[in-house]
Amino acid sequence: MADHNDPNAVNSIFSDIDVSAADLYDIFGFPIEDTTGGEKVYIALTFAPVPEAGVFDTDMLYRLRMHAHARPVPPSRRDWSLDALLKYFDAVKDKYLGDFKPAEIRVTVGGDQRARVSFKGFPGGSFDAVVDLDRVTTIDSPDGHAIKAFLGGRDDAFFNDLPGFFRSINYAPQFYHVPHSMTEARELPIPKTLLELEGNHLFNFDPANPNLGRGEKKPLPPGPWTWEGDRFAKDADGNYRFVYSGEDAQAGRNINAIALEIPLEFITRSPAEERIVSTWGESWVLKAANKIETIPDNPFWLEKPLTAIRTGRPDDELERYKLVDTDGQPFADAGLSEREDNRQLGANNFFLAPHFVKRLAHLGWGFGPSIGALGLKSSFDHDDAPVSVHRTYASAVTAFPRARKVIFQALNMPDDSWNPKGLNIPPRRPFEIFVPNVCAIDMDTTGSWPYGRRLEDQVATRFLSLFLDHEAELNGKPVNVETLGDQALWDAAPIVPKSPPNPLRNDKEFLAEFPYLAEPW
Amino acid sequence: MIAVSDYEAELERIDRDIAALAPDDVAQATALLSLRCQRASLTGDLAALPAVEGEIDAALAEYGTWPDLCVVKAGVASTLHRVADARRALELAPGVAEHLPGRAMLADLDREEGRYEEALRGYEAALRDEPAWDTYARLADLTSKLGDADAAGDLFAAAVDELTAKQMRSYAWVELQWGRMELRRGRHDDGADHYARASAAYTGWWLVDEHVAQLLAARGELETAAALYKDLAARVPKPELQHAAGDTNAALGRPERARPFHDRALAAYRASAERGEVHYLHHLADACTDAAEAVRWARRDLELRPNAYTRAALAWALHRAGRSGEALDAIEGALASPLRDARLYGKAATIHRAAGRLAESDDYERRAAALH
Numbered sequence: 073m074a075d076h077n078d079p080n081a082v083n084s085i086f087s088d089i090d091v092s093a094a095d096l097y098d099i100f101g102f103p104i105e106d107t108t109g110g111e112k113v114y115i116a117l118t119f120a121p122v123p124e125a126g127v128f129d130t131d132m133l134y135r136l137r138m139h140a141h142a143r144p145v146p147p148s149r150r151d152w153s154l155d156a157l158l159k160y161f162d163a164v165k166d167k168y169l170g171d172f173k174p175a176e177i178r179v180t181v182g183g184d185q186r187a188r189v190s191f192k193g194f195p196g197g198s199f200d201a202v203v204d205l206d207r208v209t210t211i212d213s214p215d216g217h218a219i220k221a222f223l224g225g226r227d228d229a230f231f232n233d234l235p236g237f238f239r240s241i242n243y244a245p246q247f248y249h250v251p252h253s254m255t256e257a258r259e260l261p262i263p264k265t266l267l268e269l270e271g272n273h274l275f276n277f278d279p280a281n282p283n284l285g286r287g288e289k290k291p292l293p294p295g296p297w298t299w300e301g302d303r304f305a306k307d308a309d310g311n312y313r314f315v316y317s318g319e320d321a322q323a324g325r326n327i328n329a330i331a332l333e334i335p336l337e338f339i340t341r342s343p344a345e346e347r348i349v350s351t352w353g354e355s356w357v358l359k360a361a362n363k364i365e366t367i368p369d370n371p372f373w374l375e376k377p378l379t380a381i382r383t384g385r386p387d388d389e390l391e392r393y394k395l396v397d398t399d400g401q402p403f404a405d406a407g408l409s410e411r412e413d414n415r416q417l418g419a420n421n422f423f424l425a426p427h428f429v430k431r432l433a434h435l436g437w438g439f440g441p442s443i444g445a446l447g448l449k450s451s452f453d454h455d456d457a458p459v460s461v462h463r464t465y466a467s468a469v470t471a472f473p474r475a476r477k478v479i480f481q482a483l484n485m486p487d488d489s490w491n492p493k494g495l496n497i498p499p500r501r502p503f504e505i506f507v508p509n510v511c512a513i514d515m516d517t518t519g520s521w522p523y524g525r526r527l528e529d530q531v532a533t534r535f536l537s538l539f540l541d542h543e544a545e546l547n548g549k550p551v552n553v554e555t556l557g558d559q560a561l562w563d564a565a566p567i568v569p570k571s572p573p574n575p576l577r578n579d580k581e582f583l584a585e586f587p588y589l590a591e592p593w
Numbered sequence: 594m595i596a597v598s599d600y601e602a603e604l605e606r607i608d609r610d611i612a613a614l615a616p617d618d619v620a621q622a623t624a625l626l627s628l629r630c631q632r633a634s635l636t637g638d639l640a641a642l643p644a645v646e647g648e649i650d651a652a653l654a655e656y657g658t659w660p661d662l663c664v665v666k667a668g669v670a671s672t673l674h675r676v677a678d679a680r681r682a683l684e685l686a687p688g689v690a691e692h693l694p695g696r697a698m699l700a701d702l703d704r705e706e707g708r709y710e711e712a713l714r715g716y717e718a719a720l721r722d723e724p725a726w727d728t729y730a731r732l733a734d735l736t737s738k739l740g741d742a743d744a745a746g747d748l749f750a751a752a753v754d755e756l757t758a759k760q761m762r763s764y765a766w767v768e769l770q771w772g773r774m775e776l777r778r779g780r781h782d783d784g785a786d787h788y789a790r791a792s793a794a795y796t797g798w799w800l801v802d803e804h805v806a807q808l809l810a811a812r813g814e815l816e817t818a819a820a821l822y823k824d825l826a827a828r829v830p831k832p833e834l835q836h837a838a839g840d841t842n843a844a845l846g847r848p849e850r851a852r853p854f855h856d857r858a859l860a861a862y863r864a865s866a867e868r869g870e871v872h873y874l875h876h877l878a879d880a881c882t883d884a885a886e887a888v889r890w891a892r893r894d895l896e897l898r899p900n901a902y903t904r905a906a907l908a909w910a911l912h913r914a915g916r917s918g919e920a921l922d923a924i925e926g927a928l929a930s931p932l933r934d935a936r937l938y939g940k941a942a943t944i945h946r947a948a949g950r951l952a953e954s955d956d957y958e959r960r961a962a963a964l965h
Contacts, residue, residue: 092759131758249620251661253692291619291656360756360764364793394757 093122093129094355094396097327098230099136101351101511102519102526104333111343113513116331116527116589117353117399118229125225125326125592126206128181131358133393134330138351139174140340143514146498152480154472157503161425164508174350175339178389179223179330181205187223195341208586213338220333222587228325229589231578232532235285236316239275240266240438247275247285248292260297263460264438266536267445267567268313270305277313286321303459304445311568312445318571323579324593331587336515343515350510352400356393400509402521402531425507426468432478432502432538433471437461439539446565448551449541451477477541479503483522484542484552490520497523502538521553527582527589532574533557598797599761600635607632619656626652627665634672637799637831639872640865642669658686660695667698674872676705676898693719697728704735707900709931713739726755730767737774740933740964745774765795769804777935779965781812799829806837815845826854832861832873836880855880866890871897875906884914901930905940912940917948935964 097118104112117136122129175193182188185205192198196215203209206224213219238246242262250257263269268276274297278284304312340346436452438460443450445458453474454461465471472479482499491497493516500522505512513524521529534553544551546561555561557572580590597605607628616622626649633641649666653659667682680702689695700715716732719725733748749771756764772787785808792801802825809818822838825831839854862877871894878891891907908923924941938961946954 249618251620251623251659253664253689253695254660255692256688289618289620294657358758359754360758360761360794361753361790363758363761364790394755 091120091122092396093120093132093328094357095120096353096355096397096399097228098402098525099351099353099399099511100229100525100527101349101513102524103513103515103517105518109335111336111515112333113336113339113349113515114331114333114519114586114588115349115351115511115513116229116329116587118226118327118329118589119355121225121326121328125328127185127225128187128205128223128328130181130183131363132180133356133358133389134179135354135356136177136179136330136332136351137174137354138176138339138349139172140336140343140346140349142345143347143497143516144504152476154469157425157429157472157479160503161507168508177330177332181223189221189223191219194338196338215338217335217338219335219338220586222329222331222589224329225326225592226329226331226587226589227578227580227592228322228327229527229578229582230322231320231530231575232322233316233319233574234321236314236318236573237532238285239277239315240264241435242272242275244274244292244297247289249289250292257292257297261462262297262299263462264435265304265460266315266439266442266573267460268305268315269299269301269460270303271301272299272305275315276305299462301459304442306566307568311566314567314569314571314573316571316573317569318573318575320575320579326592329587329589331589333586347515349513349515350508351513352398352510354395354399355397356390356395359392359394362392398509400511401506402525403535404506404509428503428506429468429475429479430465430471433475434464436475436478436539437463439536443539446561446567448546448555449544450539451481451541452539453477478538481542483537484550485520486552486554490518490523491516492518528577530554530557530572530574530576533572536573599795600797600799603762604632604635607635619652619659619662622652622656623659623661623665626662630665630669637829637834639672640830642673643868643870645669646673653685660686660689663689664695664698667695671698671701671705672872673870674705674874674894674898676702693723693725693728696722697725697731701731705898705900707898707904707930709735709739709901724751724755726752726760726763726767729755730770734770734774737777738932738934742774742778742964746771749774761794762798765791765798765801768794769800772804772808776808776811777964781808784808799825803829803834803837806841810837810841810844815841819845823854826857832858832865833876835861836876875903878906878910884910888914888916901927901932901934901937904930905937908944909940912944912947917944920944921948921950933960933964935961938964 100116102114104114115136117134173193178190180188187203187205188200189203190200196213199214201211203221203223209221211219211221235246241264242260244250244257244260262272284290306312336343339349437454440450440452440454441457441460479502482501495516497514497516505522511525513519517523520526521531521534533556536556537553540551540555542551546555557576559572562570562572582588582590611625611628614621614625616625626645629645633639646669649662653662663682663685667679670679670682683690683695683699690699696719697716700712703715704712712735716728719728729748729752733745733752736748737745749767752767768787768791772784775784775787788801788804788808802821806818806821819841822834822841826834826838835854836858839851839858842851859880862873862880865873866877874890874894878887878894881887887910891910895903895907904923904927908920908927911920911923921944924944927937928941938957942954942957942961945957
């Protein structure tokens with residue numbers, strides 16, 4: 073669910089929507105450890121394997137956009153105000169609406185299933201290369217850089233308990249037949265939660281229907297789809313039931329991928345200063361009017377003096393395509409943008425800032441009390457509510473005081489391995505992770521999330537850690553992004569099943585060398 | 594390998610999907626019934642729809658008022674010109690009429706009932722919520738009928754801009770609507786361009802050929818049009834095509850060739866009406882040679898769909914029956930609508946001339962010409 077099944081236009085959870093090659097899944101990015109011959113950055117965009125893994129849809133255009141910049145200087149004082157947040161969003165807006173021209177790599181595939189890879193706006197200029205699918209290729213740039221490329225089918229590198237995530241947010245289309253037109257029956261108005269709610273018959277695990285939400289669906293019962301209970305569910309032994317199972321719902325599934333290993337000096341002329349490579353992916357589908365340019369005219373018309381087929385505006389390639397999906401940060405869409413088609417903005421998501429605050433507060437009222445029930449301290453101010461609450465906000469101003477710490481707190485890493493050079497790198501904070509919606513790869517780190525995204529990162533568990541208080545301690549150790557992945561926590565907690573929310577590793581071993589993504593099934 | 598057209602390939606896919614579905618829940622039942630409606634629409638076989646409608650009702654009885662099923666039911670009723678039934682279907686499940694596609698369908702029904710301003714507002718409101726290609730196309734068509742062809746062209750362009758390479762049939766359909774508007778303006782070459790795009794985008798579709806036949810007839814290429822209509826009438830179960838084939842032969846001065854086509858069309862219209870269907874009433878009013886019967890059918894259609902076109906159809910039937918005064922009243926009713934349509938003005942000119950109102954007739958002829 074990093075970005076699977078969104079936006080809604082390509083959300084194949086709905087039974088009336090087919091899986092689409094426009095559905096971007098994930099973007100990964102991290103510095104390559106071996107710096108022989110110069111620093112390199114790995115970037116991989118994954119998407120639905122349509123028509124099949126290793127075969128690309130010839131109507132699609134994929135863009136990997138990127139720019140290098142200096143690491144932001146942290147504020148000199150701790151200012152967790154709404155004013156500070158708005159100033160930050162304004163600065164992002166000014167940057168992205170200004171004369172901002174990131175470099176990009178475009179990929180289209182022709183009928184011969186060979187890919188045209190176009191490099192645009194890089195310091196060394198722009199150029200094209202044509203490569204075969206499903207093999208590692210080295211593309212030599214005109215200024216002498218060697219760029220490794222792999223375009224083709226691979227195992228899905230995302231490992232996650234998707235049904236558990238959907239259970240936590242009461243997302244009906246995963247469990248019930250929900251018509252696409254019934255927009256009010258997606259996230260049902262039941263508190264979000266990490267622990268099952270007593271009497272939440274719509275979403276609690278049903279031993280009589282163990283596969284509900286895991287490929288099986290039931291008719292959506294008539295409403296009201298609300299919850300009137302006042303406590304978390306407990307079994308006869310006094311244990312809570314976790315909404316997550318820890319199982320990898322993506323096991324055995326393939327994806328298509330565009331993976332690249334790019335010299336940092338190819339991206340920036342100032343690699344010593346510009347240590348952050350911010351990147352995001354986009355999927356575009358050819359517009360219908362432009363497809364007919366490649367179709368021979370009907371012979372009936374050959375006899376007719378017809379004018380040329382309309383080509384639209386000038387020859388900008390993108391004018392021929394329509395943007396469908398964007399992908400920068402895991403959970404930015406499913407968790408925060410609710411998959412809305414009109415929220416596919418990529419880096420330019422600053423206008424969603426008020427929604428971001430309201431959505432975090434809405435999620436906080438659900439997850440905060442669940443965390444409290446497990447004896448952990450939440451970063452969300454839920455007034456020590458004993459059970460999850462369904463609350464929505466019309467105003468970001470009202471929501472902000474509750475979500476202040478979720479938004480501003482510095483996220484701790486589990487140890488120092490992410491910072492191998494021991495540099496004074498400021499910890500990342502949620503507001504700067506999600507706005508702009510980019511994968512910001514810090515070249516002085518290992519690129520472990522949120523300093524990039526490594527293949528082995530359990531990003532779902534790390535996303536949930538936003539709702540933990542990172543100023544607190546657990547068993548003498550600061551709470552961190554991996555706390556919820558610690559088996560000892562679950563062994564000690566009154567909960568079943570005793571597993572971390574999500575699987576701790578992928579179903580297939582990643583490769584030790586490029587393209588790193590595991591072979592397809 | 595024999596190359597199949599896009600139309601044949603899609604039909605094959607639909608048939609395969611229909612065969613593969615054995616519904617045991619409401620979502621699958623909806624998918625199956627939706628596919629069968631799609632097949633009927635794609636093949637021009639409206640006679641298949643009443644049977645599908647019966648199964649939709651059975652599914653609604655079994656599963657309850659599933660919103661998507663209500664939309665399918667409303668679509669069938671709307672296609673069959675049963676406006677009140679379509680409205681009731683949209684009201685079956687709460688919320689259906691508040692979102693697309695129900696919201697746009699509701700505006701269609703307003704239009705069918707002659708409430709053009711409400712329809713316009715409905716489409717515009719739906720577009721504010723979601724810029725859907727079909728809503729743009731609906732608004733474009735209404736805008737053109739309201740007399741603003743340039744604005745309609747912009748709206749058709751917006752509809753086209755929303756469509757991707759995965760929606761080539763929809764794209765072809767919009768191009769056909771756009772081309773038809775150009776034809777109404779007398780811009781035959783522009784219309785031909787749009788039809789060429791439709792033909793290239795989605796090959797093998799009889800609907801494109803039908804539009805091409807209309808274009809050929811409008812250009813005066815009647816021999817070619819007659820041949821194309823004859824071919825279409827043989828392969829598509831639409832009585833309107835028999836009707837058009839007959840009209841084209843009649844225009845060529847071949848009444849003996851026209852008659853069998855007209856007879857078959859009339860028989861199909863009558864059989865439909867005898868089954869209690871109403872979607873061919875306007876054709877029946879136009880096709881039947883008994884003027885009093887034509888008035889009866891036109892009046893019945895007007896009762897069901899009180900819009901400018903059904904008023905004009907009644908006026909025309911009254912005119913044919915020699916009831917000049919009543920024809921004048923009826924055409925004035927049609928002209929009181931905000932529509933600015935050359936066909937309406939053309940009929941008005943003829944009816945006024947027959948009533949001896951030559952100045953008014955000339956005026957309507959001028960107005961019709963101005964729209965060309």
